[in-house]
Amino acid sequence: MRTRLVRHRVAWWCAQRRPANIDFTDVTDTSPAPATDLPTAFAPAEVERPLYERWVQRGYFEADDKSDRPPYCIVIPPPNVTGSLHLGHAFEHTLIDALVRRRRMQGYEALWMPGMDHAGIATQNVVERELAREGLSRHDLGREAFIDRVWQWKEQSGGQISGQMRRLGDSVAWSRERFTMDEGLSRAVQTIFKRLYDDGLIYRAERIINWCVRCHTALSDIEVEHTEDEGELISIKYNDEVVVATTRAETMLGDTAVAVNPDDERYRHLVGTEVELPLTGRRIPVVADPHVDPEFGTGMVKVTPAHDPNDFEVGRRHNLPALTIMDELGVITAHGPFQGLDRFEARPAVVAALREQGRIVSEKRPYVHSVGHCSRCKTVVEPRLSLQWFVRVGPLAKAAGDAVRDGRVRIHPKDMESRWFAWVDNMHDWCISRQLWWGHRIPVWYGPNGEVVCVGPDDEVPSGEGWTQDEDVLDTWFSSALWPFSTLGWPERTPAMEKFYPNQVLVTGYDILFFWVARMMMFGLYANADLGPERAIPFSTVALHGMVRDARGKKMSKSFGNVVDPMDWMDAYGSDALRFTLARGANPGTDVPIGEDWVQASRNFCNKLWNATRFALLNGARVGELPAATELSAPDRWILSRLHATLAEVDGLYEDFQFAKLTEALYHFTWDEFCDWYVELAKTPLARGGTDAERTRLVLGHVLDALLRVLHPITPFVSEALWTTLTGQETLVTAEWPEPDGSRLDAAAEATVADLQRLVTEVRRFRSDQGLNPGQRVEARLTGLPESLAGHEQEIRSLVRLDAPGEGFAPSASLSIGGVNVELDLSGAIDVAAERRRLDKDLAGARTALAQADAKLDNEQFLAKAPEQVVAKIRDRRTAAENEIARIEAQLAALPSA
């Protein structure tokens, strides 16, 4: 039903539609030939692609290392080459692009450094999955062939990603594009590895690390996601006195001690004795260790040094052997009946065996505890003893904390700083070796006996007899940590380094503050220490944004089925609409809900802008010298005042990355002020012709010129298309940013237009209440116009379709608005009841306001303690309420009796 109605309406409208080319010659006597080649609706698809290609061809996005302009450099958070960009990327790119485009317009040497991340484990997993579909594993191919295969994947994924970036309009310097596995970046990785190693900040050690039995590799602490999972806490009786509890029963096969708290009176006599470990026949000691909490469970803990980080420490303190009972796949290796079982098969098997011996004292009870999962594949992580490479983060993390503490680096929004300090000040050493194939091979060579013989960049390594390179690769974040300077040529002192390091801003999601930002800070400060503390920082500001969510605020996820491909929305509504929507939702550091409706609304905005410009061009708007303020009308001065106030507001908001607010301010100015009022007001002087029309054309041109400039960072395509048409100039990309001009602010004009708006709105409301169609002309007499509005009677009449009184004018209704009397000839009875209802309601409201104001002004404490400004404000409010009451009463009095 509804659909049918809509369709009907559209068909009806199309049939009625008048031709696009309107002949204005009869009303615009002195206008130049109007540019009428803009279609009536904005068609993004036709505009965007050619514009982007032209921008790239002309090199507008490239940056010059040697220019005198101040630098403004943002490095792209390199997208993983695991597929394609999602809405979150589109969001991030919109923000970065807006910042960079604005600075470019402001005359900075602006560089948005593009590139991608090899994303070791993520990409390897993707390609392994592909292989699995062909029934192959990476081992079937072998290391070399597998890596070739990943490179093929990288080419494909990378191509797709850069295509998407072009669609988005990203103004990146393509000639500088980098990849984390480029030769130069690999060299940077090897160089810093060597330096850290030589400084004792990288070491190799046997430790308990997080092991993913599916990805087959070690993980760092932050690559583990903890979830509250339901498990079973089981109490096992070793003998009459010794009872321990565990959620991982299978690990008891590797126990090498039982621990109690040294202060625990109950068990003091047991310390130093041995108990028999069930199922194994091994005898293990009872040790005293402060790690044990006497309050928890029985106050006795089983100690499995090879499979639990705490137990490992206990074992170290008591010289206990570490018995590994599980292999890299999570399969039990301990001799006996459990050998060959997966860890999750072994667990119930062990419990069953224990129960058979009557060793289970408390039956399994549900127990919710925190379980670590691999952030890549969600497999439960297994703590595992193994030999790995680590970064000793102590001094590096301290430096990263200090840089923020002493203000060299600003984190925005500021409340994210507490998170920063909490993490940076409590960081554990970083496990950087990964048992993967895709990534930077660890630049360490071992001699025949496994001793380290050489560390360093490939090309500096002398070949030695029987030397072999470490098989493992580095954590992918190790190379990302160098991104702000490896992309600029580090370790060479390149002109690009000189010009663009430190970067001005880093824009990224708060979710990778630790993964990436902290590591960039650590390595940036370390690698560039020679530049001095002020210049060693990788960037002076970190601007954190939130996550894109669906229209209901839910996280987007494949399993939930609410993931949106940004390409779909760009196809449907255009890149500008998507960008505008994303910017409009971007409150600093908070998540951004986005729904298709909102993109539609942004598309409508772009179309509004398009049509406003089209109107201006049809009426001969042009950019030229504005007449002096004294030559301008009040509406002219008003819109210029509003324009420059908006420009100033936007500038201020950019400094704080307040994209949502600045976008909102632009939306409001464009639509509610410029289109709804100024354009409508302009029709009168344009129709009048002569100098009035000429003046109006210049104001229209001036406002649009500035408006399109200031919108360009957010909506580059539509603004470029319109602005080049308006001005005849080459491009907006490198045009000047519109500076706010304080001398254009004009309180008097703003007050005049506010009066005019109030008058117009009131008349419109009357007309609407009386059921008059908006287009229907009515004769009316206006009297008592204040001086400021006296010259604008024609505009007012035009806005509310009031004709001058003609022959036989017989007013049947009269309005009194702010001293202005409007007598209308409705040529018929008016709906007195409807009007009275409306006026009564308004009157009640006004009386309430008056009473409230009076109550305040009667309150002595209020008068004594409230600031003067507030009191004055209440007095004004009181006066306004009084005037309002007078106005309504006058109208009520003028109402004919029913």
Next chain:
RNA sequence: GGGCGUAUAGCUCAGCGGUAGAGCACCCGCCUUACAAGCGGGAGGUCACUGGUUCGAUCCCAGUUGCGCCCACCA
């Protein structure tokens, strides 16, 4: 277990010690010399709850409840 955040219109969110705001959705009217992707006019909120501070609290403070997030080597 520790820390942080949040609660405002049907939805998503701004805001703020001095009469509650936006977008979308909704209702009424409409081709009105740019735009029906539009125009005009409306309706809609005890600003989570309870106390406190204040002349005045949606805003500040404390507590309660709900939701969300981050960190954590609780067997």
